[in-house]
Amino acid sequence: MKTKAVLDQLGGEAAFTYLARAKELASRGVKIFNFGIGQPDIPTFNHIIDAAKEALDSRFTGYTETVGIYELREALSTHLNSRYGCDVKPSEIVVTPGAKCALFLSIAAYLREGDEIIVPEPSFPAYPEIAKFLGAKPVYVPLKWLGRECGFKLDIDAIERSISSKTKMIVINNPHNPTGALFSSSEVEQIIEIARKKNVMILSDEIYDHFVYDDAGFKSFLSFPDWRDYIVYVNGFSKTYSMTGWRLGYIVARREVIPKLSVLAVNVYSCATSFVQKAAISALQKSENDIKKMIEIFKKRRDLMCSKLSNINGLEVWASKGAFYVFPNISRILKECRVDVEKFVNHLLMNYGVVVLPGTAFPDKFGKDFLRLSFATDLTTIDEGINKMGECVNNLMSGKDIIS
Numbered sequence: 001m002k003t004k005a006v007l008d009q010l011g012g013e014a015a016f017t018y019l020a021r022a023k024e025l026a027s028r029g030v031k032i033f034n035f036g037i038g039q040p041d042i043p044t045f046n047h048i049i050d051a052a053k054e055a056l057d058s059r060f061t062g063y064t065e066t067v068g069i070y071e072l073r074e075a076l077s078t079h080l081n082s083r084y085g086c087d088v089k090p091s092e093i094v095v096t097p098g099a100k101c102a103l104f105l106s107i108a109a110y111l112r113e114g115d116e117i118i119v120p121e122p123s124f125p126a127y128p129e130i131a132k133f134l135g136a137k138p139v140y141v142p143l144k145w146l147g148r149e150c151g152f153k154l155d156i157d158a159i160e161r162s163i164s165s166k167t168k169m170i171v172i173n174n175p176h177n178p179t180g181a182l183f184s185s186s187e188v189e190q191i192i193e194i195a196r197k198k199n200v201m202i203l204s205d206e207i208y209d210h211f212v213y214d215d216a217g218f219k220s221f222l223s224f225p226d227w228r229d230y231i232v233y234v235n236g237f238s239k240t241y242s243m244t245g246w247r248l249g250y251i252v253a254r255r256e257v258i259p260k261l262s263v264l265a266v267n268v269y270s271c272a273t274s275f276v277q278k279a280a281i282s283a284l285q286k287s288e289n290d291i292k293k294m295i296e297i298f299k300k301r302r303d304l305m306c307s308k309l310s311n312i313n314g315l316e317v318w319a320s321k322g323a324f325y326v327f328p329n330i331s332r333i334l335k336e337c338r339v340d341v342e343k344f345v346n347h348l349l350m351n352y353g354v355v356v357l358p359g360t361a362f363p364d365k366f367g368k369d370f371l372r373l374s375f376a377t378d379l380t381t382i383d384e385g386i387n388k389m390g391e392c393v394n395n396l397m398s399g400k401d402i403i404s
């Protein structure tokens with residue numbers, strides 16, 4: 001029996017493929033330096049685990065409301081309103097099993113066959129894949145790469161020019177995976193202005209909203225008084241609370257859309273895991289200090305990773321301002337060694353045990369000259385792993401090693 005053609009064309013997420021490959025190598029005794037997957041290594045905070053245990057002990061184990069338990073939606077609205085002054089109501093929230101699921105529901109709610117969605121690239125792969133799955137067309141708009149001093153910016157004019165009569169949505173992920181960019185208040189304001197002018201929705205994925213460095217200042221799309229008219233907001237617990245395996249995310253959208261999202265949700269997953277929802281309330285209410293400590297740790301990791309990468313001959317490195325990724329430009333090395341980025345990444349993994357992702361894992365084409373490294377790992381791994389990477393590059397550039 002054949003799978004449906006649309007599934008045959010669905011792309012996956014390379015981070016998971018490389019994770020499996022690294023695990024397989026590690027099981028054969030190879031020492032691995034993993035900068036591949038975007039997952040905080042810090043354990044879920046204790047008070048969250050305690051709250052989940054308490055919920056289990058009290059046998060809170062049945063189905064819940066599809067949109068999520070009221071207590072959690074209330075805690076989410078309090079949390080968002082105190083952060084962004086936005087007056088989100090519990091009735092404007094849908095809780096989902098992970099932010100990816102929230103992305104699927106949000107895109108499905110707005111896109112029909114033949115519609116277009118503007119995707120700044122390089123992009124988290126789920127946005128264009130979900131759109132294609134629904135018969136819609138991703139229209140890619142490359143970010144501007146301004147080099148090691150200024151990093152990555154949205155190309156506002158190109159985004160505006162790309163809007164056609166078929167455009168329904170613009171996706172903005174801020175802080176940005178994979179580049180580590182933090183789009184400024186001014187860029188965010190210009191994007192919502194385009195949405196107002198052209199009457200299109202913005203899908204705002206703010207899952208890295210706490211991962212901001214150097215007091216760079218983060219502007220949420222929820223902070224605009226007219227957010228209800230233009231924003232579908234997605235966030236989740238995976239990164240901020242180190243809860244990747246717990247699977248919990250949520251959508252904020254204007255009230256009229258919620259019943260539609262809820263119908264799709266009930267057909268797909270009925271509800272998010274009951275006791276995880278209870279634990280999430282504790283996450284929202286008691287994590288301030290844990291998050292602060294985590295961000296301080298991540299900043300040190302970013303500093304170390306960026307300074308070490310900058311010492312590798314041929315890499316052009318911009319110190320990311322958000323999320324937990326560095327996206328160095330490797331074009332000089334690729335050119336001199338006459339290889340593509342995927343071959344380089346494979347060589348680095350198989351011969352040096354260092355896992356990084358090729359920029360091409362983030363559609364569409366922008367990433368062919370870049371690598372993505374996650375610094376969600378300890379300082380020793382960063383120190384030793386980037387030394388290994390330097391060794392690999394030196395051996396290639398000096399002709400000691402070749403990639404066939």
Ligand SMILES: Cc1ncc(COP(=O)(O)O)c(C=O)c1O
Pocket residue numbers: 038097098099100101124173177205207236237238244248249
């Ligand atoms: C930009 C972005 N959005 C969404 C997600 C999905 O997060 P979750 O684990 O909640 O599904 C990720 C995870 O890597 C991400 O990087």
